[in-house]
Amino acid sequence: MIFPYSNPTSRAECTAAQAYEWSDGRVLFGSGTPMPPVQFQGQRIKPSQGNxxxxxxxxxxxxxxxxxxxxxxxxxxxxxxxxxxxxxxxxxxxxxxxxxxxxxxxxxxxxxxxxxxxxxxxxxxxxxxxxxxxxxxxxxxxxxxxxxxx
Missing domain, CATH: 3.40.50.10380 (Malic enzyme, N-terminal domain)
Structure with a gap:
């Protein structure tokens, strides 16, 4: 699980793309700010935004x-x-x-x-x-x- 909740997005601990890449797609990801969809291994993944x-x-x-x-x-x-x-x-x-x-x-x-x-x-x-x-x-x-x- 990776939850980069720092605001604004430019201050987030990592991007969704970095989290999916680092975890080889196994991550449960939720960010504090909106992040763009990620293309990973042929799949389009919409990152969750916790709020x-x-x-x-x-x-x-x-x-x-x-x-x-x-x-x-x-x-x-x-x-x-x-x-x-x-x-x-x-x-x-x-x-x-x-x-x-x-x-x-x-x-x-x-x-x-x-x-x-x-x-x-x-x-x-x-x-x-x-x-x-x-x-x-x-x-x-x-x-x-x-x-x-x-």
Whole structure:
């Protein structure tokens, strides 16, 4: 596993191409900045970009939904596990470690619900519900705007 997370890209510890070449294609690669696709042994590989956009907004939503005042390391482990559940097997076979950003809303709601459940199980939730997924969905902002005539 190689995760060059330094920003900007010019400061990254290595490029995706270097990682695939060095590891003879066996690397699990995720960078902190976008990297171009890599041609390696006749295959086109799209490097994964890890970003806090997958974790922190969902954790924040879960804290808001539950009213929790304490956040432990277990919350972030739950978030990481929930995120991994959203990576399809075919992505992993292609070396992609994160879900598509086109699914960011769906992924974030899933992660937030799992984190809220964990906060509840830990006794940190100050709000009660039997359905954290539904509560998270109710609270989530929907960027939908009505047309104003006039």
């Amino acid at each position: 806090n956009v997958y974790i922190f907004p969902a954790v924040g939503m879960a804290i808001y939904a539950t009213g929790a005042r304490r956040v432990s390391q277990e919350v972030f482990l739950t978030a990481a596990q929930a995120l991994s559940e959203q990576v399809p097997e075919e992505y992993l076979k292609r070396g992609q470690l994160y879900p598509s950003r086109s699914r960011i809303r769906e992924v974030s709601l899933h992660v937030a619900a799992k984190v809220a459940q964990t906060l509840d199980e830990m006794g940190h939730a100050r709000h009660e519900t039997e359905d954290w997924s539904g509560r998270i969905d109710e609270l989530a902002y929907v960027p939908s705007y009505e047309t104003i005539d006039g």
